[in-house]
Amino acid sequence: xxxxxxxxxxxxxxxxxxxxxxxxxxxxxxxxxxxxxxxxxxxxxxxxxxxxxxxxxxxxxxxxxxxxxxxxxxxxxxxxxxxxxxxxxxxxxxxxxxxxxxxxxxxxxxxxxxxxxxxxxxxxxxxxxxxxxxxxxxxxxxxxxxxxxxxxxxxxxxxxxxxxxxxxxxxxxxxxxxxxxxxxxxxxxxxxxxxxxxxxxxxxxxxxxxxxxxxxxxxxxxxxxxxxxxxxxxxxxxxxxxxxxxxxxxxxxxxxxxx
Ligand SMILES: C[S@@+](CC[C@H](N)C(=O)[O-])C[C@H]1O[C@@H](n2cnc3c(N)ncnc32)[C@H](O)[C@@H]1O
Numbered sequence: 046x047x048x049x050x051x052x053x054x055x056x057x058x059x060x061x062x063x064x065x066x067x068x069x070x071x072x073x074x075x076x077x078x079x080x081x082x083x084x085x086x087x088x089x090x091x092x093x094x095x096x097x098x099x100x101x102x103x104x105x106x107x108x109x110x111x112x113x114x115x116x117x118x119x120x121x122x123x124x125x126x127x128x129x130x131x132x133x134x135x136x137x138x139x140x141x142x143x144x145x146x147x148x149x150x151x152x153x154x155x156x157x158x159x160x161x162x163x164x165x166x167x168x169x170x171x172x173x174x175x176x177x178x179x180x181x182x183x184x185x186x187x188x189x190x191x192x193x194x195x196x197x198x199x200x201x202x203x204x205x206x207x208x209x210x211x212x213x214x215x216x217x218x219x220x221x222x223x224x225x226x227x228x229x230x231x232x233x234x235x236x237x238x239x240x241x242x243x244x245x246x247x248x249x250x251x252x253x254x255x256x257x258x259x260x261x262x263x264x265x266x267x268x269x270x271x272x273x274x275x276x277x278x279x280x281x282x283x284x285x286x287x288x289x290x291x292x293x294x295x296x297x298x299x300x301x302x303x304x
Contacts, residue, residue: 048116048228050251050254054253054254059123095117098118098162100122100123101122101231104127108135111226119141121154149181151180161196162196162200163196165198194301194302197301199260200297202262221243232262235253272301278297
């Protein structure tokens, strides 16, 4: 069976099933806290700063920043489902977050609205048209004030290629099994993902693909769209245990300054 996805796969996949299949990474509060420790280490965020959580999903990083007293966080994502999830969580804590549903390539937000922006959790490389990641980073650059910072956290393509695993599966609780079949073609990783509930049967069978970056290509992309003082930190592995965590272990963090 072909693993070539529908080009718009990223518009529909980020829902409750994603929150199950990726729960080990994106619903683990301890991992999110460590990722936010890194955000705070790499970006000079102060409590009065306006922060953009671009492609922020269900808002775990913004929520944790709010818990740390950063009160001007805007969560932007395409998935209405994940935004609704975030809105409910923020309301539960009375956090004053803003929510925007938009395509990160063209957000419609005013230029220079933020002091910092970050794109966490391997959220680049989904759109197959050439130049789409560059469009997202150009938009991030436009949204930052002069002197603002961008942080991009993506899987380390070199590490993925080195330990390429064509078949992986993991269980979630007693009911769910997630099976992934992968094919690597140059810098794109194609995946077929099947999610089976022992109780209900097959609940998802989908294909997706992600463009992989290595430290030099991520650095070059940040420079190409105009960021200065670009630095790429490799070797961020939030999972302590060995196992196949898809794109969510062996990550790298690219930082750029708008000057
Ligand atoms: C793997 S999730 C990570 C979410 C979040 N950053 C985290 O670490 O939990 C990727 C997210 O990127 C969003 N996304 C991908 N491409 C996007 C685009 N062009 N515009 C807006 N959101 C996008 C998806 O909707 C999804 O919520």
